[in-house]
Structure formats: structure tokens, C-alpha cells
Amino acid sequence: MDIVEFTPETEQLTWTFGGAAPIRRVKPGSVMRLWTEDAFCGRLRSTEDLASASLNMPFVNPQTGPFxxxxxxxxxxxxxxxVExxxxxxxxxxxTIPFFGGLTSTDRTATLQDPLPERTWIYEVDTDKQTVGxxxxxxDLELALPIETMLGTVGVAPAAGEVRSSLVPDTFGGNMDxxxxxxxxxxxxxxxxxxALFSVGDGHYRQGEGESCGTAVEGSMNVVLIVELLKTPGPxxxxxxxxxxLAVVGSSRPLEDAWRAGQVxxxxxxxxxxxxxxxxxxxxLSxxxxxxLANxxxxxxxxVTKVPKRLVPASEVYSGIHRHLREIAATL
Known part of the structure; x- marks a missing residue:
């Protein structure tokens, strides 16, 4: 079993799906131990750091890859x-970021309202209790919330030479959140x-469904994953x-078209x-x-359209590769 360890330097981070040269070659069956930077590139470190002054658009949501x-x-x-x-x-x-988020004016939902005030929250990680504060x-409210880590972005290069921002989710995956x-x-x-040219990034220490304000508890992540390849038609x-x-992630606008894509x-x-x-x-399915909602x-x-396995007959999904990879993961 090949083990690939990779921590990108700042200049090796990528900002798109497609349009970037591969950073490494990997074989199917490889175990990869990676590090990903947070969506803010580590620039929001205190409540005094505001997005408008600290972030350099469009260089947000950096990706580790492509591989x-x-x-x-x-x-x-x-x-x-x-795996981990x-x-x-x-x-x-x-x-909160000006003109970004589900409950504010945006460039696509234009109103005469001023943007919501900027604010930054810092969540301290308690490793022993596995919480973020x-x-x-x-x-004066303070809460210890369980850490529920996830990756906001997982994707491959799009077809036909297309280059898409790492802020975008679509058929190639991307920023599904x-x-x-x-x-x-x-x-x-x-x-x-x-x-394939896949990349991962945008680690979240936790996130509610929908990611209402547009940002989760964003954090850099240590990622362990296994890569495999099937010579069967891709979804x-x-x-x-x-x-x-079993789940399908559909992405589009308006919201009902994202729902329809996953349902179909x-x-x-x-x-x-x-x-x-x-x-x-x-x-x-009905x-x-x-x-x-994802985002x-x-x-x-x-x-996301999800089907509980307990309600349908057992079946060999993609030749049982999920079960196989779970067994390998348990040995790492």
C-alpha cells in the first residue's frame, strides 16, 4: 500500500477546479495524509480581524491538490x-461578510439595504473534550459545541477544459459544503x-445544514483519505x-433545481x-x-438527497467498495 504525505507550501495552494497542473501523481489504492488550509487562508485569527480588511478576493477557499x-x-x-x-x-x-450569506443582500439578490455589519467569531478547540467554543x-452566552469535522470542498477538474472557482459546487463536486x-x-x-485531477480543502470543524451566514467554523485540517478508481461509468x-x-448532492440555482438534480x-x-x-x-423515493440542505x-x-439503507434491500453498491475501504481504514 502506497502512503502519500503532502503538506502544501503557500505558493502550492490552488484556487480553482481545472486549470492547475497536478502537484503529485498517485496510484489507486494509495493512502493519503494531507493538510488543508482554512477558507480564510489563516488570516482571521482574532475577533479584531475583519473579512473586508483581511481577505484577498478571489484568493479564498484554497485547495490542496490537484492530484x-x-x-x-x-x-x-x-x-x-x-478516513480521518x-x-x-x-x-x-x-x-459575517458584506453582501454574502443567506440572510443579507447579495450581488444576486440585490436590495437597497446596507450589508449586515461585519463580525468575526473565534472558536477555541478543546481537544480533550472534542468541542469548539x-x-x-x-x-454573555457561551456554548461548548461538539466537533463534527467535514470537508467543504471535494472535487475533480471539470470537463472540456473548463476552470471553475473553488467557491463553486457543480457536477464535478467542488464547494458543496x-x-x-x-x-x-x-x-x-x-x-x-x-x-481526474482531484483536490480537497475548506475544512470545517462543524457546520449547520445550509451554512446560513456563509461561513462554518472554518479551520485547517489534517486529512487521511484512500484513493480508488473504478472502470465503471461515473455518476x-x-x-x-x-x-x-446513500446520498446524491445536486448543485444549481434556484434551490429547487439543486433539489431536482439530486432527486433525478x-x-x-x-x-x-x-x-x-x-x-x-x-x-x-417520494x-x-x-x-x-447543504448550502x-x-x-x-x-x-442532498439521502436514502436510508435500512429501508431498501441490501445491494452491492459499486461492487461493495465502501465496505472494502472501511475495512482497510480500520487497519490504518
Missing amino acids: YVEGAEPGDTLVLHL LTPARGWGASA FRAQGS TPEMRAGATCFLRVNVEG AWPRIENDDY DMVGWLGQLHGLDKLDAYQL QISEVP VVDVNYSV
């Missing part, structure tokens, strides 16, 4: 199993270019499997797994799906 997967060809399925996501700093940061600034992208999950992505939209659910792909997935025609799969703030919104 060239040997043997990956357009149309294949790239498999990324997240561990905070790499003793603090995380969140912020919320401290209100306009009152779903809490489903946590340790123990297996992500399936369609390969669009030779080598139309990113798919996720964990021990309890899940109808096809259920049909493939259980021999259902389109209408039977549609009917079954009665068993769970649909958490309602990014360039595209992301909606």
Missing part, C-alpha cells in the same frame, strides 16, 4: 474514502479529464455512501440497484428520501 490519479480516464468513477479529519489548529473562525459578542462529507464517508465522482452528480445512507440522479441510482423502472423508483449561500446552492 493526478494514474489510470484515470474520462468517464471513470473516482472513489475517495475519508482532525483539526490542525487550536482555533477555528467564522464571520461559541462565544457571543453581543451578549455538505456535512455528509465527513470521516467514514465514501465519495464517488465522475472523471472528466485524464488523471452525473457527486454521490456519497456511508454506513447508513437518485431515481436512476435506485433503478440501477434494485431493478426498478423510472416511475417505481420515483414513487419509492416515500423514503431525506433532503438536508444556500454559494454561487450554486447544494441540496
Whole structure:
């Protein structure tokens, strides 16, 4: 088993999916131990640091990668199993940013209102208790919230030479911001270019569904993942499997089109797994799906369609590769 360890220097960080040369070549089956920078590039370190003065747009949401997967060809399925996501700093940061977020005027939802005031929150990490500390600034409330690490961005290079900002989620994955992208999950992505050119980043120490204000508890992350490759047709939209659910992430605007994208792909997935025609799969999904919001703030919104495994017959999803990778992860 190949073990690849990589911590990028600042100049090696990337800001797009597509358009960047691969930083390393890796073989399918490799275990990768990576470090990712936070979405703010580590520039928000105190409540005195405000986004407008500290951030250098569009150089936010830096990615670790891209990595060239040997043997990956357009149309294949790239498999990324997240083994471990561990905070790499003793603090995380969140912020309100002018004209960004779900409950403020934006460049796409224009009103005559002034932007919400800027504010930065610093969450101290308690490693022993596995919590992050919320401290209100306009009152005296303090809370210890459980650490629930996830990756906001997991993606491959888009097709046709397209270059997309690391702030964007779409069919290639990208900035989906779903809490489903946590340790123990297996992500399936369609390969669009030779080598797949996948990147990861945007670590969150925790995030509520929808990421209402546009920022989670953003933090640098130590990432352990396993890379695999299947010579089977890749999915139309990113798919996720964990021990309890199958999920599809659809991303678009308006919000209902993001929902539709995931629903349509899940109808096809259920049909493939259980021999259902389109209408039977549609009917079954209507009665068993769970649909958490991932983000309602990014360039595209992301909606997750989930199916509980306990409610459908057991099936060999992608030849049982999730179970196989879980077994390998347990030995690391």
C-alpha cells in the first residue's frame, strides 16, 4: 500500500477546479495524509480581524491538490474514502461578510439595504473534550459545541477544459459544503479529464445544514483519505455512501433545481440497484428520501438527497467498495 504525505507550501495552494497542473501523481489504492488550509487562508485569527480588511478576493477557499490519479480516464468513477479529519489548529473562525450569506443582500439578490455589519467569531478547540467554543459578542452566552469535522470542498477538474472557482459546487463536486462529507464517508465522482485531477480543502470543524451566514467554523485540517478508481461509468452528480445512507448532492440555482438534480440522479441510482423502472423508483423515493440542505449561500446552492439503507434491500453498491475501504481504514 502506497502512503502519500503532502503538506502544501503557500505558493502550492490552488484556487480553482481545472486549470492547475497536478502537484503529485498517485496510484489507486494509495493512502493519503494531507493538510488543508482554512477558507480564510489563516488570516482571521482574532475577533479584531475583519473579512473586508483581511481577505484577498478571489484568493479564498484554497485547495490542496490537484492530484493526478494514474489510470484515470474520462468517464471513470473516482472513489475517495475519508478516513480521518482532525483539526490542525487550536482555533477555528467564522464571520459575517458584506453582501454574502443567506440572510443579507447579495450581488444576486440585490436590495437597497446596507450589508449586515461585519463580525468575526473565534472558536477555541478543546481537544480533550472534542468541542469548539461559541462565544457571543453581543451578549454573555457561551456554548461548548461538539466537533463534527467535514470537508467543504471535494472535487475533480471539470470537463472540456473548463476552470471553475473553488467557491463553486457543480457536477464535478467542488464547494458543496455538505456535512455528509465527513470521516467514514465514501465519495464517488465522475472523471472528466485524464488523471481526474482531484483536490480537497475548506475544512470545517462543524457546520449547520445550509451554512446560513456563509461561513462554518472554518479551520485547517489534517486529512487521511484512500484513493480508488473504478472502470465503471461515473455518476452525473457527486454521490456519497456511508454506513447508513446513500446520498446524491445536486448543485444549481434556484434551490429547487439543486433539489431536482439530486432527486433525478437518485431515481436512476435506485433503478440501477434494485431493478426498478423510472416511475417505481420515483414513487419509492417520494416515500423514503431525506433532503438536508447543504448550502444556500454559494454561487450554486447544494441540496442532498439521502436514502436510508435500512429501508431498501441490501445491494452491492459499486461492487461493495465502501465496505472494502472501511475495512482497510480500520487497519490504518
